Amino acid sequence: MSLTRRQQWRIEKIQAERIARANRVADDNNHFELDADHAKTGLVITRYGQRLLVEHESGALYQCTSRRNIELSVAGDRVIFQATDNGEGVVTALLARQNSLVRSQKRIAANIDALWLVVAIEPHYQFELIDRYLVVAENAQLPINIVVNKIELSADMDKVKRDFSMYQSAGYTVHYLSVKTLTNVAEFKAQLNHKSHIFLGQSGVGKSSLINQLIPDLNLRVSELSNKSKLGKHTTTNTTLYHIPSGGDLIDSPGIREFQLDELTNQEILSGFREFKPFIGLCKFRNCAHINEPNCAIKEAVESGAINAMRYHNYLNLINP
Template sequence: MPKRRLSERQIERIRTIQERRRERLAARTDAVLAESDAESEPQEGRVVVRHGANLAVEDDRGQIIHCLSRQNIGHPVCGDRVVWQMTGDGQGVVTAIQPRTTLLSRPDFNGRDKPLAANLTQLVVLIAPEPAPSGYLVDQYLVAAELMGVEAMIVGNKMDLLDADAQADFKRQFSHYDAIGYETHWVSLREPESLSQLIARLARETSILVGQSGVGKSSLVKALLPDREIQIGRLSKATGLGRHTTSAATCYRLSGDGSLIDSPGVRSFRLGAIDRDGLHQGFREFKPHIGQCRFTDCDHAHEPDCAIREAVESGSIAPERLANFHHLLGLKQPTS
């Protein structure tokens, strides 16, 4: 069923309501800060959950503190390193957001970037035989990873659904990613030993799982986090948010000193507007050929002496990657 488009009047009404909520939050936060213990020292921590006005901040000792955020510092998200101050009631107020090394965002209904998670080091793209994987969506995720400057890998889940021949065919569909340097892992939750290499790759990283609905993300998260319920209980007790912690982006601790951010917001992920030059940077195998075309504004579609199309013909670039480049650029596919 198509989504109903909002009128300008409805959009303006939503903005007005949101602004009133922000003003109420600012007044509430300033009141809390005014009553805080003036002797408390600023501390650093990491946002592990944000639910509306409520933040769960983990300090350097691993303790969770329920915090509010000062209005004028911006919008902290899961994974942010922040400066916070203890208040007299044993809670806290976030007073600054530390510079972010990376930021994953997606466009909101107004086309503006909405931050989802910060300070990631790794993007894990999840696919499965069912539902049929979308190479276009996979490439959107990989472009996002390249533009953020984080590592990316592809994980094929539910491999137990396929017999040996079908598995080989499925893996072959994605072999061009191996060829350009993206790690691929093939796992089945019915075969726990198949997870060992993936678990090792998540150690000492801050990762997020992304993928289309139905690929088994929730089940894989549970397998990677055998103590997930304990961690949720710890967050709920510290923040008073109850089970609401599971409906927001949440940063969990993994074995091996890693972290896993589980975010419902990446289920409908899409890239915002990117121009041709920016999009070039998202396709890593294009880079050696950029600037080699006859025309500086080449779209790699019908233009003569195109270095990118020549690389496709020679096998250096997979044709489906160029097709997805054109799709993201908003071009119709060449007919010849």
């Protein structure tokens, strides 16, 4: 049986405390006495330059600086910190990350349980865009699933479901909902519990509307955080972790919602089609591009139906000749 996330954190906390204790000896930059026995575990809510807003298990927020010898943490990180007299704190250790989202060489969020790619009936979903997001997420080992919004606008839901069945058979979860009519929204909410989530996708698909359903007072909370943290208005554009009242966490920023997709290499594209994996390496030619080479295991899998023909077609559309 695998460890729960909480158990995992507890183990990491003990390890991190040891590190913090060892560092204490070497520490000559901090003017207060570090006391590893009183170290607290916290969750990074947001970062503003070198400063971090850290939430203790009790819910109390601490504005923290970070020890110089540890990597700067981001929203979603678990850290060990020590409160100082003035209600502020110093982060002394960073717990191991489960994963992290990096864009243009900058880390922006950590410990993400699910990325939700939001697409819609209007603007109408495009397979190429969906596949590009999936490829990026697969290459970064980020768990991604799909939300199809505005289903009340579709005159042919059977067709829509056929379109997305290829993603379901590749192992992706697909939720069909309408934020406008609230169709399937409660069910969707219910399964966000105990996990941390990121929503992304092109403009106009309904991400803000969906997030407002999950956290009706989001704008209020943004300004509350700005006040509490004395971080100023920047909080609105900073990547921030919010607790969803019905359960689960949302890591959000405008930059995350609509992040730009970088150019993808053919190698990344190939490894981004997760259902191709069992066949890679089985082709006649070692450098097979799986386009029109003889005895290609991928093409044979398409012919036998083991790989969905539309997904293979999407692969051909994405790769650079």
